[in-house]
Amino acid sequence: xxxxxxxxxxxxxxxxxxxxxxxxxxxxxxxxxxxxxxxxxxxxxxxxxxxxxxxxxxxxxxxxxxxxxxxxxxxxxxxxxxxxxxxxxxxxxxxxxxxxxxxxxxxxxxxxxxxxxxxxxxxxxxxxxxxxxxxxxxxxxxxxxxxxxxxxxxxxxxxxxxxxxxxxxxxxxxxxxxxxxxxxxxxxxxxxxxxxxxxxxxxxxxxxxxxxxxxxxxxxxxxxxxxxxxxxxxxxxxxxxxxxxxxxxxxxxxxxxxxxxxxxxxxxxx
Numbered sequence: 192x193x194x195x196x197x198x199x200x201x202x203x204x205x206x207x208x209x210x211x212x213x214x215x216x217x218x219x220x221x222x223x224x225x226x227x228x229x230x231x232x233x234x235x236x237x238x239x240x241x242x243x244x245x246x247x248x249x250x251x252x253x254x255x256x257x258x259x260x261x262x263x264x265x266x267x268x269x270x271x272x273x274x275x276x277x278x279x280x281x282x283x284x285x286x287x288x289x290x291x292x293x294x295x296x297x298x299x300x301x302x303x304x305x306x307x308x309x310x311x312x313x314x315x316x317x318x319x320x321x322x323x324x325x326x327x328x329x330x331x332x333x334x335x336x337x338x339x340x341x342x343x344x345x346x347x348x349x350x351x352x353x354x355x356x357x358x359x360x361x362x363x364x365x366x367x368x369x370x371x372x373x374x375x376x377x378x379x380x381x382x383x384x385x386x387x388x389x390x391x392x393x394x395x396x397x398x399x400x401x402x403x404x405x406x407x408x409x410x411x412x413x414x415x416x417x418x419x420x421x422x423x424x425x426x427x428x429x430x431x432x433x434x435x436x437x438x439x440x441x442x443x444x445x446x447x448x449x450x451x452x453x454x455x456x457x458x459x460x461x
Contacts, residue, residue: 197257198268199326204295206269209251212294215303216249216271219286226310228286229279242279242310249273251290272330285315288322 226242254268271287292298
């Protein structure tokens with residue numbers, strides 16, 4: 192069969208209440224503490240892991256075989272699909288395991304809700320056998336549209352800091368290395384020392400309006416200053432600051448330059 196070691200086959204207990212499982216799926220959407228649905232790493236890292244995660248969606252939908260065969264007609268396929276920015280260790284597999292148990296009437300919606308509302312790594316029932324990892328797939332990685340926009344050929348961007356606090360330095364070095372290609376960490380540190388500090392409030396260019404709103408709402412710590420290069424920029428290694436140059440902010444939430452949404456999908460059959 193084409194699904195061998197690609198989905199989890201359940202032969203002993205059929206799904207008899209998928210509505211109850213979908214009710215559990217609705218509970219986990221949003222910002223939740225998933226300590227009851229995570230596993231320990233078994234190292235000192237457990238003490239520093241924040242069990243709070245945000246799930247944007249969790250859907251349970253009928254599915255089908257990758258390739259239809261005579262054998263596949265004897266099974267009902269279901270997809271458990273969730274979307275979020277990050278997941279805990281074994282979080283998705285434990286959520287799917289618990290929802291399957293609810294669909295099989297071996298676990299109740301109330302018990303599921305209790306685990307969610309009383310987060311603890313000690314709450315996982317010992318009789319629940321975790322679904323295997325081979326049914327878990329990374330479906331997609333999403334980016335914000337503005338992060339994929341290619342700048343014009345005659346424009347470069349250099350980082351402009353509102354402050355040089357220590358908690359911003361790693362982010363600054365990372366962005367400098369991306370802006371300047373094969374720049375080393377030491378070279379990035381040298382460039383960081385000479386970064387100009389610019390404060391502007393009149394951001395009027397169309398492409399900068401989105402970032403202007405972020406900056407005015409104090410949702411970001413750093414900004415990007417637009418620098419227009421001269422027509423022959425090969426004669427000098429230093430970009431020329433135009434007197435009317437405009438600034439736009441760079442969202443640095445969680446010290447990341449792009450919003451990443453991951454889709455995790457678990458395929459099961461009954």
